[in-house]
Amino acid sequence: MATPEHQELANFIKSVHQTLRDDAGALGTKEAWKTHCQDQDKLKKYASAMQQLAVHHWEKNALLNDKAVSRVLWIHGACEEYFCNFNKHREKEERIMKTCFENQKLIHIDPQEYLTASKLKLLDVGSCYNPFKKFEIYDVTAVDIAPANNEVLKYDFLNQTPLDVTVKLQQTPFDIIVFSLLLEYLPDPDQRLTCCLNAYKLLKPGGILTIITPDSNHVGSKHRIFKSWQIVLARHGFIRVKYEKLPYLHCMVFRKALFLEVAERWAHVHDRDEFYKKMHIPQDFRQEKSERSNKIENKWVEDSFLQELDCNVLN
Numbered sequence: 001m002a003t004p005e006h007q008e009l010a011n012f013i014k015s016v017h018q019t020l021r022d023d024a025g026a027l028g029t030k031e032a033w034k035t036h037c038q039d040q041d042k043l044k045k046y047a048s049a050m051q052q053l054a055v056h057h058w059e060k061n062a063l064l065n066d067k068a069v070s071r072v073l074w075i076h077g078a079c080e081e082y083f084c085n086f087n088k089h090r091e092k093e094e095r096i097m098k099t100c101f102e103n104q105k106l107i108h109i110d111p112q113e114y115l116t117a118s119k120l121k122l123l124d125v126g127s128c129y130n131p132f133k134k135f136e137i138y139d140v141t142a143v144d145i146a147p148a149n150n151e152v153l154k155y156d157f158l159n160q161t162p163l164d165v166t167v168k169l170q171q172t173p174f175d176i177i178v179f180s181l182l183l184e185y186l187p188d189p190d191q192r193l194t195c196c197l198n199a200y201k202l203l204k205p206g207g208i209l210t211i212i213t214p215d216s217n218h219v220g221s222k223h224r225i226f227k228s229w230q231i232v233l234a235r236h237g238f239i240r241v242k243y244e245k246l247p248y249l250h251c252m253v254f255r256k257a258l259f260l261e262v263a264e265r266w267a268h269v270h271d272r273d274e275f276y277k278k279m280h281i282p283q284d285f286r287q288e289k290s291e292r293s294n295k296i297e298n299k300w301v302e303d304s305f306l307q308e309l310d311c312n313v314l315n
């Protein structure tokens with residue numbers, strides 16, 4: 001059962017997301033983002049609320065309830081699986097490259113060059129409280145516009161701007177970049193794509209972007225949206241290597257292709273008119289703007305993030 005404290009935390013988080021979406025509609029996304037990042041009191045309160053929900057409720061819930069899988073453990077398992085099979089992915093891509101692009105010269109890439117370090121370099125974007133710190137196999141860099149503790153760097157990943165210290169992420173290419181419950185925070189599909197393109201620049205070839213986004217609906221109900229993400233990201237050089245729908249989450253792993261042509265070709269072959277050209281989330285299709293409250297009238301699209309919070313809180 002949800003305690004009144006959990007309800008209060010979840011309601012506060014929902015209200016911050018909703019206000020940002022409303023402001024983006026009223027002021028434009030750039031101005032709304034600027035205003036949002038300047039409201040230090042609100043961001044501080046958000047960070048604390050998010051950490052409390054995640055640590056004291058979600059992670060505990062995942063241990064007690066079979067249906068509620070920990071997003072942190074899912075990402076860790078997916079990373080281990082991917083890097084154990086790194087050569088398989090590389091060989092598959094090289095085969096496609098040789099078959100489809102005969103005249104192209106293959107670039108020699110030795111995967112060991114990327115994997116010889118004793119730890120995998122992991123960038124956790126929108127980390128909040130640095131949940132990946134507990135795994136010894138990662139050398140973690142955690143960033144957030146609203147860090148919950150001083151292990152997390154204050155950094156706006158959307159605009160690639162350090163917010164208090166001088167952090168230069170470009171100097172350190174990563175094996176893994178994590179977007180856990182990040183993309184639906186951003187009110188605009190172009191902002192979501194910008195974050196993915198920023199991640200692309202910071203990844204090593206063959207490195208992975210893991211994306212977790214909430215949704216308590218049946219796997220098929222948002223099929224078009226997540227197929228569209230796969231196509232949009234393939235156009236920009238990402239190949240989806242893992243997708244899993246858990247009871248409350250969509251979990252995805254995208255590999256930065258060694259050969260951009262291979263990813264682009266996949267997008268070209270699979271693109272259809274029925275797919276969106278942008279990285280939408282269900283909330284983008286809401287027709288009637290809410291009035292900064294939870295009175296959402298739209299019947300045909302639910303706010304999946306709100307549902308996620310509710311499901312977790314109510315379980």
Ligand SMILES: C[S@@+](CC[C@H](N)C(=O)[O-])C[C@H]1O[C@@H](n2cnc3c(N)ncnc32)[C@H](O)[C@@H]1O
Nearest residue numbers: 054126127128144145146156157158180181185
């Ligand atoms: C819903 S919370 C998820 C926190 C954590 N990743 C987790 O899974 O528990 C989303 C986080 O993304 C952060 N965030 C949103 N936009 C960001 C940006 N442009 N750069 C860095 N962090 C951002 C927010 O401050 C917030 O802490």
